Amino acid sequence: MVENFYRALYRIRRVEQEIARVYPTDIIKSPIHLSIGQEAVSVGVCEALQPSDVVFGTYRSHALYLAKGGDLKKLISELYGKVTGCAKGKGGSMHLIDTAAGFMGTSAVVGTTIPLAVGYAYALKQSGKDSIVASFFGDGAVEEGVFHETLNFAALKGVPILFICENNGYAINSHQSKRQPMDNICERARVYGMPAERIEDNDIFEIYERVERASSEIRNGREGPRLFECMTYRWREHVGPNEDFDAGYRSRSEAQPWFESDPLKTLGASLEIDRRGQIEVDVEAEIYEAFVFAEESPFPDEDELYTDVFTEA
Amino acid sequence: MVENFYRALYRIRRVEQEIARVYPTDIIKSPIHLSIGQEAVSVGVCEALQPSDVVFGTYRSHALYLAKGGDLKKLISELYGKVTGCAKGKGGSMHLIDTAAGFMGTSAVVGTTIPLAVGYAYALKQSGKDSIVASFFGDGAVEEGVFHETLNFAALKGVPILFICENNGYAINSHQSKRQPMDNICERARVYGMPAERIEDNDIFEIYERVERASSEIRNGREGPRLFECMTYRWREHVGPNEDFDAGYRSRSEAQPWFESDPLKTLGASLEIDRRGQIEVDVEAEIYEAFVFAEESPFPDEDELYTDVFTEA
Amino acid sequence: MARMLTYAESIREATENEMARDSSVMVLGIGVDDFKGVYGTTTGLVEKFGTDRVVDTPISEDAMTGVAIGAALAGLRPIHVHIRMDFLLLAMNQLVNIAAKGRYMYGGEVCVPMVVRAIIGRSWGQGAQHSQGLHSFFMHVPGLKVVAPSTPYDAKGCLIQSIRDDNPVVFVEHRLIHYQKGHVPEVVYTIPFGQARVLSEGSDITLVGISHMAAECLRAKRYLHDMDLRAEVIDPVSLSPLDIDTIAASVEKTGKLLVVDTAWTACGASAEIIVQVTERLGNAKTECRRMGFAPVTCPTTKNLENHFYPDAQKIASVACRMVNGDRVSTVVDRIPDFSIPPEVSPESVEFRGPF
Amino acid sequence: MARMLTYAESIREATENEMARDSSVMVLGIGVDDFKGVYGTTTGLVEKFGTDRVVDTPISEDAMTGVAIGAALAGLRPIHVHIRMDFLLLAMNQLVNIAAKGRYMYGGEVCVPMVVRAIIGRSWGQGAQHSQGLHSFFMHVPGLKVVAPSTPYDAKGCLIQSIRDDNPVVFVEHRLIHYQKGHVPEVVYTIPFGQARVLSEGSDITLVGISHMAAECLRAKRYLHDMDLRAEVIDPVSLSPLDIDTIAASVEKTGKLLVVDTAWTACGASAEIIVQVTERLGNAKTECRRMGFAPVTCPTTKNLENHFYPDAQKIASVACRMVNGDRVSTVVDRIPDFSIPPEVSPESVEFRGPF
């Protein structure tokens, strides 16, 4: 398990670092919202899910896409705007999808995928399927009315869904305390009668275990939704490849504890050196290949502009 | 106080009964949502407010309009579509206004006036004025996302507002339990850190006293918003003049306790017979006059169609 | 004898047919299971198909639209019912940013087979917020189909077509036609999108009437007939895609086009139809006019409301002046009454009580 | 020497002027107080006027729009800032059902003096949900004013005018012009609504360019000049009310009208302008065309995105063919490239990083 976790974390971290590295060349012409520092949430949750389970994310979902099994080559190609991308280059970083992996889509508008996830879960429940859905969103999304409307409905109907709030403390450059009178996202879920737990410290094992337990409880269809508030921290700027601790809205010292408890570091240290080396070598090769694949892939044809507006009969 | 309460309750009840009585003639060409049975909430709250305080309501606000001191002649004229109406006949029953009385408007779309009220309260606070705002809405409105968004902001900024939820158990013909997983509207407010209390049994004295206390606490500007959930019951159909206990969605026996505890009846019984008679005679005369006034008033000119789209400089 | 159903019954029948045929079809919306059954359009469905497939929803238009889209992504075919089109203003983000764009922005990986039934609320006294026809918003956005049948026959065929379509369809109804009766075959049939219907032929002017205005145009035709003018009346039925061929062919014949909408005209469906016709016919001599809501908020009082809406008389007045060559003022909404007997449309006369 | 400011600085200056002059003016919106200051348009305001008047809001567009309206009802003059116009889709109910209708439905008892600043998000890679120009929605609804200045000069004057107007004004900006420089006098001035600006005179064709497309039309004019064609370029500036007099007078002179929008064309501003011109000019021989977004969702990848937007070359191609009388296909958005040097607009070339 530790190895799997480490591989997944390392892979995501390195992919995003590579994205950040090439970004200043402007070869990627799509806004990027990196998850560097937050990978444990996606990995912890997705490792606890089944392949047939389904997730919905936000514009900040490279990590979730990879953690859920999304195709790496298609991700990088999508960022490069190539026709081999997961959305043929039409979506870019903010509109990822990989239906084969149960990664059902992300959106650039805060909060919009939360009800989609519940609708999907409703359909699963109605069809008697065993799968569940996880809906990922940020601490800012709970300020959107749709969050409440959706939780109310999800609880009312008892649909098999996990709400995963990735609380990184900020919405763009505004701290949670500037936007919410209380630091109590779990309470906001409990008023709908659903169990809600906060998981502190970006702790990947805690996340994995608690989500694993919750998902098996709701999988049978008899128990309704759950919410997890996973405390984490974004290391880079809101959008773009850089750090921004000098911008004034937060300090490097606030980030320091998160740097130190970085699960990638602690898990890495716990691995046998050779195993770890092998994992890293494998992952690096895969990443290199994915970037080469993306670079070499063609852009979509001009005619692609007019396809995919409608599904033809 | 009892006399004032009785007069206000009796006046509203009788006005709405008269509206219901003439309605089948189709002289009123505007959907009507009667408050018969629910008057105690509007009266209890408004008696505890100052004339300079401001209220916002819903499409079901004849009672609130009158309780806050709105002009009766203008109300009836508005329903009759006459130019002497409070909105020149352009608004009808669902779009009442009487700025002189601090009655700032109602809307036909569920939930829409809740943020307006908070914006108004924000402006009052900023200007250092001593007045407060009360926002009235139904138990259905708390299902709209805007309710949450607004409470979050109101609590964050500590604006001087009272949220008054008139819980009559139904949204159109759907019981609260069909729409909300928990019967806990107060909890939904408390998550924003604001005190919230339920007042049972349509009890006008309780409402008056608790709102009176709360309004003096928030009036100084140092304490933030409050919510009151006032339990009440609608005696007539959702829209229109009739009873609907035979429609199948609720029973007359459910209504029975509310009929029996009707504050109009109990207060009336406690009054000295002559005083009570005098009040009733006065009110009847006023109502008669208002209906005659409305009938005799002219309709707006055709040219009125094109006025009031914009405020001219 | 022809089988007669009301428009509302026809919608109900189409829904029931499809729900029985395809277990992925579901209905959701405020009050879809209640005793009024959204003007009778959903009556009996919950008894037949149960509360899982006929879902009374909380008053949460934004989320419930998202839920419908999510269910569609998972393979269901939701029909989301709104008793007033005005309430779609709360659902614009989901409709425009997700339903319309889902397929495209995910590179064709998914589809969103859903129907949004939106009822234009006019009866009387519905006022500012319960009367709007906002179909042009949806025509503006690529990825949505918009259809507005005006007869019971078309209502059934178009609704079945909409349900079976793999794309989001905004299905525009009008409250004043819900109780109108017309021939509706018992057999199941579909009506393809993008085909306008020539309701009545003529040679002097083309009247295009959207939704309820198709009926008003037919009535206007009768007035015009008395003045020896032959109007061709066309119901576009489907607004997006739009069958501009049929309309343009008619205009080529008549040389005059009057488009009448049950909505505002600025950036409206009426503007779109006129521009498409002029684009099609180049700079041939064609005179085009549009009528719709007066350019104001809908007033509640009946005597102003009467002037807010186009009706057969006003349509006939404008059409008559267009044909007779009098120069028509550009403010077509304020035409003074023409000398036509003051008959009113039966829908509005028969209407009692806004329930 | 002329005082040069960027469009963003001009907006900031107008806001600061008005806030200093009138204590009822306030600014609210997501991030209005942060170090990026919404592309620099709000930088420094919070330091000067405090957090009560410069309010960073929660991510709650619907409620915050209602809050702004409520504050306006109480006498404040809020400026509500949206870094993407797309987010207004969450605020449609408050904007259309309350802001636009408040005065009318309350019989003139109240007014709603507010400004909604809506930025069209194009740079590159903004894709489906961060690039929309939805101004036609607001033009459709009576009770709203809509203005879309394209120069720093007009930005300042129009914003001051909007703030002082007692009605709700949707103020449309475009991200690609925020960094463009132009002459902006230090003095305070207003620009009345309903006055189009003839940016450049000509006799062969009238080009009307909305928002950023005004600049593209000017560039197109240069291409056309090389082919000995004289285009007249008009920026409507104010979309609602619309100065159709100026546009129609130009078209009467040139006989040709090409309207270019930074939005979709179906039921769009471009359709409205064309119909108003044909209504005004009767059935005189005028040829009218429109260009705008391709009728698809905005793709992210640059090589498709380039084809999604109109630009100077494409505009010149269409204009040239209109003047030279070649029959133009109706799908004006898919004109094959004309023989014009492949220069690109400096805004798009200079743009780096979507921050």
Ligand SMILES: Cc1ncc(C[n+]2csc(CCOP(=O)(O)OP(=O)(O)O)c2C)c(N)n1
């Ligand atoms: C409806 C909407 N409003 C505003 C924005 C602009 N915006 C983009 S990301 C963001 C912050 C969201 O914060 P949070 O939900 O905490 O997610 P995080 O970025 O921290 O992962 C905002 C306000 C948006 N995309 N959508």
Ligand SMILES: Cc1ncc(C[n+]2csc(CCOP(=O)(O)OP(=O)(O)O)c2C)c(N)n1
């Ligand atoms: C946004 C919106 N959705 C739906 C409706 C239709 N509708 C009118 S009243 C109502 C019920 C509201 O219930 P509640 O808030 O409890 O108020 P009550 O009528 O009981 O006073 C509904 C759903 C509406 N007017 N607005």
Ligand SMILES: [Mg+2]
């Ligand atoms: Mg966050």
Ligand SMILES: [Mg+2]
């Ligand atoms: Mg209720």
